[in-house]
Amino acid sequence: DGGITQSPKYLFRKEGQNVTLSCEQNLNHDAMYWYRQDPGQGLRLIYYSQIVNDFQKGDIAEGYSVSREKKESFPLTVTSAQKNPTAFYLCASENTGELFFGEGSRLTVL
Amino acid sequence: AQSVTQPDIHITVSEGASLELRCNYSYGATPYLFWYVQSPGQGLQLLLKYFSGDTLVQGIKGFEAEFKRSQSSFNLRKPSVHWSDAAEYFCAVGLKEYGNKLVFGAGTILRVKS
Numbered sequence: 001d002g003g004i005t006q007s008p009k010y011l012f013r014k015e016g017q018n019v020t021l022s023c024e025q026n027l028n029h030d031a032m033y034w035y036r037q038d039p040g041q042g043l044r045l046i047y048y049s050q051i052v053n054d055f056q057k058g059d060i061a062e063g064y065s066v067s068r069e070k071k072e073s074f075p076l077t078v079t080s081a082q083k084n085p086t087a088f089y090l091c092a093s094e095n096t097g098e099l100f101f102g103e104g105s106r107l108t109v110l
Numbered sequence: 111a112q113s114v115t116q117p118d119i120h121i122t123v124s125e126g127a128s129l130e131l132r133c134n135y136s137y138g139a140t141p142y143l144f145w146y147v148q149s150p151g152q153g154l155q156l157l158l159k160y161f162s163g164d165t166l167v168q169g170i171k172g173f174e175a176e177f178k179r180s181q182s183s184f185n186l187r188k189p190s191v192h193w194s195d196a197a198e199y200f201c202a203v204g205l206k207e208y209g210n211k212l213v214f215g216a217g218t219i220l221r222v223k224s
Contacts, residue, residue: 004153033211040119042200042214043154058211090153097142097161097204099212101153 002027004102006091011107013078013085021076021105023091031094032074036060036087037104043090049074078107085109112137114203116215123191124223131186131218133201143184144202144212145175154200160184171195196222 007022025032031050035043045058049068063082068074078085086109092099115134123129135141142161146154158169165177175186184201201215 006153035214040216042114042216044214045211048211088151092154097206098144098156098159099146099154099202101146101155103153104151106151 004091004093004100006089006102006105009103009105011105012110013107014110016080018077018079019085019107021078021089021091021107023074023076023102024072025074025093025100026072027093027095027100028071029093029095029100030071032068033092033094033099034058034064034066034074034076035090035092037090038087046076046089112203112205112213114201114213114215116199116201116218118218119216120219120221122221122223125193126190129186129188129191129195129220131199131201131220133184133186133215135182135184135201135203135213137182137203137205139205140179142204142206142212143175143177144204145169145173145184145186146200146202147171148198148200148217150197157186157199191220191222193222193224196220 005024013019033048034046047066049055065077089105091102113136144159145157148154158167160167198217198219200217202212204212
């Protein structure tokens, strides 16, 4: 089935560690996005990529990094510089303005 | 700055009652408009979208929304709510001029009482 696959679904890390969240899509969409979701704040854009080998910062990019080496893959690294990384992270691809979301990854920093 | 407002953080309705969730936006041009639904711990599912044309849009699961340009609103409605509709609902707005990036409202949590 076509869709967006995020892994892992749950992740725990210690303070000071980097962690990478995986996002893979088989929808053949050019654009991909990473959002962060916190209770009562909706979704906030971290990074987005409209084509392979290119990406732009969103509204809350500090402490995060991404790469887009393949059309199908858009991994997000949460670095130790991110001050409050505990959150629910959503990856999406986009086609003609509509977003298609993965199931999300919940990151907890211990 | 672009913004999307969902004034109601929580709404509780009885099963079988009608529902209206409000969404207002602040953009100069006519944007793309979306409603998404999210069950706990899950991703977002598209309910309906408006790009142009008829301002009353039909979506999945019996939902509809009406775009009112004069009020900068895109309210979501359902004539009879089912217990399975309990979830969080997000309004989202995008502009082609901004590369189709969507801005999301803070969400409205719908509770359904039997």
